[in-house]
Amino acid sequence: MNVLAFAWRSLIRQPARSILGILGVAAVGALLFDMLLLSEGLVLSMRDLLDRLGYDVRVMSTDSIPRPGPDLADAAPTAAQIAKLPSVRTVVTVRTEAAHLVREGVSVRAALVGISGRPRPWTVLRGRDIAGAGDVVINDSAARALQASPGTTITLSAFCSRDDAAPPPRRLRVAGVAEFPFDTPDNAGAGLDAADLAEACAQSAEAADYLLVTSAGDPERAAADIAALRPDLLVLSNEQALGQLQQRGFTYFRQISTVLTAVTVSFALLLITVLLTVSVNQRLGEVAALRALGFSQRRVVLDVLCESALIIGIGGVLSLPLGALLAAWLDAILKQMPGLPAALHFFVFRPDALVVHAGLLAATAILAAAYPMRIVARLPIASTLRNEVIS
Amino acid sequence: MKPFLFVLALLLSLTASFLGAQAPEPPSILVTRQLAEREGLAVGDLVRLAADARGERARTFRIAGTYEPTPNPLRLGLVPREVRLHLPDLLALTRDPDTPAGTERVSSVNVALVDPAEARRFAQDVNARTPGVFARRAAGAAGMGSIFVVLERFHYAIAAVTIAAATVFLLALTIMLVDERRETVGVLRLIGLPARRILVQVLLEGLFIAAAGALFGLALAAAAEGLINRFFQWRYDTALVFVRVTPRVAALSVAIAVPLGAVATVAASWALLRRRALRLARR
Known part of the structure; x- marks a missing residue:
């Protein structure tokens, strides 16, 4: 009988303790798996959101990521300058404001995005995209609240709080219902032409919150060219923006994940070591008998190692679906934070997390078996058998 | 004093004694410990603050002290580059040239009640009496x-x-x-x-x-x-x-x-x- 089969028989001979050990490893392994997903989850999710926008580079007044900072007063001429760079394909100006959308006496507060060109930072779900002045796309939440659909007319009252003026309400036609990547759950949102939004705010169309740039293929080159053209502005490629976010808001969850990973692995190591040690101590007579029957020292040591590997291996495999369920639960808890985009996730699967998970569990199996293996390796056969008979 | 996050150029003065001889004592400000450490600022230093990135209409202030900003978990990892000014100084610094003094806007007004337990009712009362003003309890106001x-x-x-x-x-x-x-x-x-x-x-x-x-x-x-x-x-x-x-x-x-x-x-x-x-x- 090979070592693995022998170890398997040792496990099934004591099913209660084996099942409990495996379940314990599964629970700890699930937590470990989730912490590995958490360590990079926000960054991966944010990268996905940024990529979905269709822009490579953003140009802002200050380094106040994720918020764009003060307005760019000369956004339109700056965009025209940038658009002439050979490394740049398109440039759009973006303005964000808050407003009330009103239809048939129902009013909802909405986040507005005004954009000067294409590509648009939204995906049309129903109807069509805005075609020009007077068109607006709204998200599902706004459509539900206003009971609006493509073709209906709504009134927009912007409160762009830069001065005391109250701009007159503007009537807009709902061209379509769209999904905005940075929509927060249950918050109404709308997108329209930047000039329309400026008019709704009774402000200059020259200004914008920031610029979004699509490169001709090399975002870093485009960012460098724009920075050279306008050194007074902050220019960030998506990767650079993610780097800033990693150093700032996202670092908390990475640190938490590191701490909990370390604690989880230590916990599993300690408990498996204790389980195996107690188990081996209870079977010293049996091990000595096997040695007396001709089992080599290497063979009985490998038996202990295989037992450890089986407990952790089976527990580790079970931990993956358990971890996926747990991740969904924890993600739902964390996403209750106010102001988070609905499409942002804290726990995102990546293949290398699986590799690290397997590596950590394998290392735990070997380390946890080290002490009991030592006990078995140094077991004095004759005296152990004698003690067994006397007791 | 009112906290105010600046976007701007923050320049050390040439010499305190020179300016002292030329102009009245500049108004005092507080800066965050982190900002002071980053920019090498010390109590007594003269700095120039402006409300825009070009440093237009900059004014000179004297650092009266440094302070530890209220920790904000939302801004973990960000260096709090903040300065606290007396409200009149801040309004004078940020006021549009066309805006007459005394007609400026403030973003919020903090109210200390005789009985803090009345905060919710007070906020409801203000909201009912003054359209266009939104009052809420300070507890949890920052979200x-x-x-x-x-x-x-x-x-x-x-x-x-x-x-x-x-x-x-x-x-x-x-x-x-x-x-x-x-x-x-x-x-x-x-x-x-x-x-x-x-x-x-x-x-x-x-x-x-x-x-x-x-x-x-x-x-x-x-x-x-x-x-x-x-x-x-x-x-x-x-x-x-x-x-x-x-x-x-x-x-x-x-x-x-x-x-x-x-x-x-x-x-x-x-x-x-x-x-x-x-x-x-x-x-």
Whole structure:
């Protein structure tokens, strides 16, 4: 009988303790798996959101990521300058404001995005995209609240709080219902032409919150060219923006994940070591008998190692679906934070997390078996058998 | 004084004595400790502040002191480059040239009530009487309350999973330990001790061990508290407290750990005590 089969028989001979050990490893392994997903989850999710926008580079007044900072007063001429760079394909100006959308006496507060060109930072779900002045796309939440659909007319009252003026309400036609990547759950949102939004705010169309740039293929080159053209502005490629976010808001969850990973692995190591040690101590007579029957020292040591590997291996495999369920639960808890985009996730699967998970569990199996293996390796056969008979 | 985050050029003055001779004493400001450290600012220094990136209409101020900004978990990792000015100085600095003095806007007004318990009713009253003004209680106004609640739920969820895993391991361990004492229990039964008496003994043992484990865990947590706080405060350059072992947390831990340990011991022993004494003693 090979070592693995022998170890398997040792496990099934004591099913209660084996099942409990495996379940314990599964629970700890699930937590470990989730912490590995958490360590990079926000960054991966944010990268996905940024990529979905269709822009490579953003140009802002200050380094106040994720918020764009003060307005760019000369956004339109700056965009025209940038658009002439050979490394740049398109440039759009973006303005964000808050407003009330009103239809048939129902009013909802909405986040507005005004954009000067294409590509648009939204995906049309129903109807069509805005075609020009007077068109607006709204998200599902706004459509539900206003009971609006493509073709209906709504009134927009912007409160762009830069001065005391109250701009007159503007009537807009709902061209379509769209999904905005940075929509927060249950918050109404709308997108329209930047000039329309400026008019709704009774402000200059020259200004914008920031610029979004699509490169001709090399975002870093485009960012460098724009920075050279306008050194007074902050220019960030998506990767650079993610780097800033990693150093700032996202670092908390990475640190938490590191701490909990370390604690989880230590916990599993300690408990498996204790389980195996107690188990081996209870079977010293049996091990000595096997040695007396001709089992080599290497063979009985490998038996202990295989037992450890089986407990952790089976527990580790079970931990993956358990971890996926747990991740969904924890993600739902964390996403209750106010102001988070609905499409942002804290726990995102990546293949290398699986590799690290397997590596950590394998290392735990070997380390946890080290002490009991030592006990078995140094077991004095004759005296152990004698003690067994006397007791 | 009013906190104000600047976007702007912050320039050290040429010499304090020169300006002192040319102009009246400039108004005083406070700067955050982090900003002072980053920019090499010291109490008494003269700095120029402007409301735009080009530094137009900059004015000179004297640093009266540094302060530790209120820790904000939402801005963890950001260097708080903040300055506090007297409100009239801030309005003068940010006022549009066309705006007459005294007609400026402020973003909010803080109100201290004689009876703070009346805050909710006061806010409702203001909202009803003054359209265009939005009043709310200061507690939770920054929107951080819900973030802490969410983080607390997250940590509770992690704790629940940890407890579940620990319980399973504990059961496995106690089953093994009880099994190890099978013969002893068999002999005790043979010499006349009833199963209930042995169960009480096992329960007491479990309670002692669980209590000792819980106390050791609390001591470990108390020791780790300082280390974790110091590490994260250094890492994020903040006064935020990340871990605090409060009496409530300690009591909750003990309240979970001790009964859990005792129940696990009894549950593991129960099956053993139901067996015949002779079988337990292997006779």
